[in-house]
Amino acid sequence: MPEYDHLILLQLNLNTMKNNLYLLAFVFLISLSKTNAQKADLPAPVKITTVEGITEYKLGNGMRVLLFPDPSKATITVNITYLVGSRLEGYGETGMAHLLEHMLFKGSTKHPNVPQELTAHGASPNGTTWYDRTNYFETVAANDENLNWALSLESDRMVNSFIKKEDLMTEFTVVRNEFEAGENDPGSILMERVYSTAYLWHNYGKSTIGSKEDIEKVPIENLQAFYKKYYQPDNAVLTVAGKIDEAKVLTLVNKYFGSIPRPARKLSEPYTIEPPQDGERSVTLRRVGDVQVAAMGYHICAGSHPDYAATDVLQEVLTNTPSGRIYKALVETKKASSVSGFSLASKDPGYMYFSTEVPKEKSLDEAQKTMLDLMDNLKNNPVTAEETQRAKDNILKYYNMMYNNTDYVGMYLSEFIAQGDWRLLFNYRDNIEKVKADDVNRVIATYYKPSNRTTGLFIPEKNPDRVSIAAAPDLKTMLKDYKGKEALASAEAFDPSPANIDSRTIRGEIAGGARYALLPKTTRGSAVKLNITLRIGSENSLKGKSTISDITGSMLMTGTKNKTREQINDELAKLKSELNINSSGQKVMITLESTKENLKAALALTREILREPSFPVNEFEKLKQENLTSIDQQKSEPQAIAFNVLQKRTNNYGPEDFRYPMSFDEQTAATSKVTLDDVKKFYADFYNSSQATCVIVGDFDKQPVIEEITSMMQNWSSTEKYTYAMGHSYDAPANSEKINTPDKTNAMMACGYNLELKDDNADYPALIMGNFILGGGFLNSRLATRIRQKEGISYGVGSYLQAGDLDSEGNFGSYAIYNPENSDKLMAAYKEELQKILKDGITEQELADAKSGFLQSRNRNRSQDNYLVEKLTRYMPLNRTIKWDADQEKAISSLTTAQINATLKKWIKPEKIVYVQAGDFEKKKN
Secondary structure (H helix, E strand, O other), X not given: OOOEOOEOOXXXXXXXXXXXXXXXXXXXXXXXXXXXXXXXXXXXXXEEEEEOOEEEEEOOOOOEEEEEEOOOOOEEEEEEEEOOOHHHOOOOOOOHHHHHHHHOOOOEOOOOOHHHHHHHOOOEEEEEEOOOOEEEEEEEEOOHHHHHHHHHHHHHHHHHEOOOHHHHHHHHHHHHHHHHHHHOOHHHHHHHHHHHHHOOOOHHHOOOOOOHHHHHHOOHHHHHHHHHHHOOHHHEEEEXXXXXXXXXXXXXXXXXXXXXXXXXXXXXXXXXXXXXXXXXXXXXXXXXXXXXXXXXXXXXXXXXXXXXXXXXXXXHHHHOOOOOHHHHHHOOOOOOOEEEEEEOOOOOOOEEEEEEEEEOOOOHHHHHHHHHHHHHOOOOOOOOHHHHHHHHHHHHHHHHHHHOOHHXXXXXXXXXXXXXXXXXHHHHHHHHHHOOHHHHHHHHHHHOOHHHEEEOOOOOOOOOOOOOOOOOOOHHHHOOOOOOOOOOOOOOOOOOOHHHHHHHOEEEEOOOOOEEEEEEOOOHHHEEEEEEEEEOOOOOOOOOOHHHHHHHHHHHHHEEOOOEHHHHHHHHHHOOOEEEEEEEOOEEEEEEEEEOOOHHHHHHHHHHHHXXXXXXXXXXXXXXXXXXXXXXXXXXXHHHHHHHHHHHHOOOOOOOOOOOOOOHHHHHHHHHHOOHHHHHHHHHHXXXXXXXXXXXXXXXXXXHHHHHHHHHHOOOOOOOOOOOOXXXXXXXXXXXXXXXXXXXXXXXXXXXXXXXXXXXXXXXXHHHHHHHHHHXXXXXXXXXXXXXXHOOOEEEEEEEEEOEOOOOEEEEEEEEEEOHHHHHHHHHHHHHHHHHHHHHOOOHHHHHHHHHHHHHHHHHHOOOHHHHHHHHHHHHHHOOOOHHHHHHHHHHHXXXXXXXXXXXXXXXXXXXXXXXXXXXXXHHHO
């Protein structure tokens, strides 16, 4: 799904698979294709190099291929990267690379209905555009049929995509809708304005999504020419990662791509170089919003330059929560509520950007001055060795987590391919490891000068001190003999079937009532995923305490009797572990990601955080301010408003009930009233492990882990006992309302009503498939086909279905983002599609595709450790095993169109739906 500057607005997790007859047919086709490939006498792929388990080949037509085998997951990711992004766009062509990305989902000669095929194959797909590249990927269940299909799709899309004028006419409004969604966020627009002010000539100063006018006016002939110029084998890098046979895949790649002729045209690199900035620049943005934002940025080196690692470390030193210097200067002093920063790793010299959010009642000028003074005094307060090491630990922790997941690596390689060479993925890691404090302080002196800065102020200088950014290095010379480190050990080829998962899951109970489910399995990088859920309180004891409960959970990570928040974060970085704690309703959820060698120590730290919190007063005040700022941000956002109002309209719990959906003003009032004593008392009264569950999936030794979780949870009790608060289904009156949100160019429609539905209801499988066909498939559901594909009204549209597990509190609903001017068209199209599926029913072909996609996606999900942890956690208090899934999937497999059509008519009642729309509807009137 096309993406706005790496900000995915809505992502639909919708995938499918084919039956055994199709698989047998593909086996025959594969054998036949090998014979045909031999007849074609294609040049054999040439091996270029291997680094840490990834091997590069080159085809006869100039296309490069990266193969990354990993048998530990039953998935394959096919990712193709084209070396074209907004940097390559000419005058009047802004947004063309991104618009073309959308068009490749409209079909090609051999694959005329791409969305339908993605759904039918259970793919987890997307397409993204950035400054230096465009990529398309599909993650599918590992089998020959899916692999052949994915390679066939990408090879055909490379040169045979339709790029038709009629498709472009409907896609204009979809891309404009995506553009307008970004326009709703003042922080994002401020970043665009800073970039456009900082860059005078280079295309990095233009947003990847482009100018709305260019998007709407581009001639189809220009778009076709752009496509034919850049979408060619000599400008593409194909990555295939996952459970693959390398030799077999290489043969298939050569079959599908090797026969595409190398084009006669010659590609030339843009020669525009951004001149040194000759003085501080400023920009002011005035828009509707509830939080002030101050920002600043500096030109830096290219991502491939050796200095880039030190600049990235500096960014972490400055903005990390809670140890960053800017964070301490602004958030800890309560001058601001948050800080953030990033460094653009690009092919040409890039940019470092910082921003801070400031509550309306605080001084924006004071926050900006504090930030600028800190930057200008870095030369007098050099970065220390301790700060450098902490930053490196954090960066390498996230790098290692990414590299442990083959799917992510397969897609993340696109960023380094765009910089000039995929091996920069490892070179970046090596450079981070080598960074010293002296390197960080050297880049401070080189790049971080007032004359090289763009902010909201202008300060003239008598003798400007200009910065010349070094060009990207010669990568051929720099990486000529690069071998990288030893590749990570391979993990087992895990069977994600319910029977295998259940047979390998170890279950037990801890003194006092806590229970555990452990699934040991070898994983890439020896990764381990964990969830601990504490179940607390009752309907009566939690009255009036929902906000206190939420804040108590958030406070646990801020300090223990022996460690400060900073020390906790430092230790987690050293342990290469990520720990998060959230509280909502009757659950306190602890998630931990670690490695086999660090799991025992990470669990010990988790025990200390859970059992020995200190609730520091300074962290409490900061947390409250952060929460209040977050609430303020939502008050003018159409998406947040629409769903908040829908919740209130379809809910009849009283204001004291912990399930009561507060308005934003009510959230502000409740948060403001919470005291630190409230938090301490809540922890003492409610936190216990009598009904706790612990689920661990990954590479670990059973006995030491059981000892640690026993130490954490045994005989932990509280005065307030846990009793599940049974929910009820409220028959809310149907309603339709519009809420005006001034100066917001994107609107949100949210609708739905409650169902008295439990997940063991005999009708539930049919409802699942009916909803999947209505609003679930990737660009191929009834709603997406009509509202997005055909009419181009919405960038994101879909429906959802929920059922209770312990009670019958379910619901059905839908959503869409759109231009406020299209409100009437959207509502008419939605209601027509809903009536049509109820009146005419679904077709046999729709059901076959839906079954295939849904069942295959379920199997693919079970190969993901995070999914297994979540599933086992949900099932433990229900005394279910994964066999529940097998039984449900068996029921889904046997469904008929008649059953689904009858079930939809029985349960889906359009006359009960509550509709809420939020957007700038007054603008149209004026």
